[in-house]
Amino acid sequence: MALLDIKNLNLAMTSYEGETHILHGIDLTIERGEIWGMVGETGSGKSLTGLSVSRLIPSPPGRYLAGSIEFRGKDLLRVTDKEMRVLRGRHIGMIFQDPTTNLNPAFRIGTQLVDVALHAGRADPSVLGLAAGASRGDLRRAAQRVAVEMLEKVGISKAATRINDYPHQFSGGMRQRVLIAMAMIGKPDLLIADEPTTALDVSVQAQILRLIHDLVEERNIGVLLITHNLGVVAQICSHVAVMYRGRILEAGPVGDVLKRPGHSYTRALLNAVPTAYTKRGELKGLNGLMPETAA
């Protein structure tokens, strides 16, 4: 049984201008130990696919027309909100693009981490290393310990004291590490990373990518990495899906898709990245290139 199996996912969103069909039949299967990259331009629906998996699209305006998202055999589109709350954070971890807006500036890093740990611990005390039926005091103490451990694990030095800092005292890269720590506390089986490095410098980006890569090696989790950077995909992903206007144009192992792209759009995307060998004026944008492929 696959870890995540998205079948024929169709999503429509309602706005003042009426209903728009956004996702046209997404099919994607993620196994444990795989890092799936999802690339595409702004508005291609890659983030909405990610949000659908954690079921964070409010309805209305969102409406699923057809399809299913099976996570370990259970259709996420049909579970109750209560079950979903347990899955989120505990079994499905999420990291978002902007580390600044995803941490509450009014609370200490520690408070926010402990909150997440407590939430996961209440659903399943074994996450915090406790037996079922542990007392609230035990849970809280364990949550505090786990928060410090996770912070150390993602490479923040002096975690025991830094945990009392506020988000503004952390740099962008460190905040992103805090978010990764937060996502990993529940020991999820699936991690959804929506543009985790877009707001970061290249050197910090390399560190974060290494961190995600090591987590996959160590815990054998599945990752859905949403990005528009083909360089990032080439670096850490095992598989890649190319999205355009709510459709997956091409999917497969990274080596096959990026080395021998079967679709002209993938080729165009690759040509838009300046490399060491691109001469000035040779770079090709995608303006006016796509209408014929767009249905």
Place this chain on the structure above:
Amino acid sequence: MTLEIQNVTKIFPGPRRGFFDRGEGFTALENVSLSVQKGASFGLVGESGSGKTTLTRCILGLETLSAGSILFDGADIHKLTPLQMRRLRSRLQIVFQDPYASLDPRMTIHDIVAEPLVIHGDLVRLDARQRSERVLELLLQVGLTSAHLFRYPHEFSGGQRQRIGIARALAVRPEFLILDEPTSALDVSVQADVLNLLHRLQKELGLTYLFISHDLGVIRYICDDVAVIYRGRLIEQGPVANIFDNPQSDYTRMLLDAMPDPDPDRSPFRKAAAR
């Protein structure tokens, strides 16, 4: 016409300690020297917090210098009178990083692009009709059309907004353009279009660029010379090919290694996975 930056140091004052005392200042730029030749594209690479933006603010005269001097065409920018400074700004324009924050949401595109023409009215001397003609000419130059004239910024995509920012910077026919991370907020595909536009404009108008970025691929593509800045100090500078193919400092080498290559075979993570 050249820009000459000589031994520039910028120290921001430290926090107040008591009534008269101040804590140790923060050295944002330390002894930075570089020169940009007419018609060239000069790239400045560095991480966030390395002093790139402080340097541009110093060049525009928005920050005072702690030491050193900045010469534009032989004149020391920080010794000019306010009127001379305003004259100079018509020759020295900037395109900002974030196209979502740098356009006034309550002004039409026409008004946004015409504003520099009004501000520099004593130099440009155009009446309202001529200004509108010039605005249209600029929009066409950056690949927009007359249909866009009276729309508002929120109706445009990121790439289009950055084109509007470029049109505004070009309005007063500057010779020198500072581009502060003009593509970092854009998708790769749109980035390619904006880079090509910048390249075309440089050829057509004979512009000089100071191009600031943390993306080494972009710098390599668009620039002739490059300087690497780290914690307020220039680590190395020289022609793009030299720096990229034969970096002298460990920091530059580290930056180059961190640059994600779209070729999966070159990934540092993929050595273990047999492929």
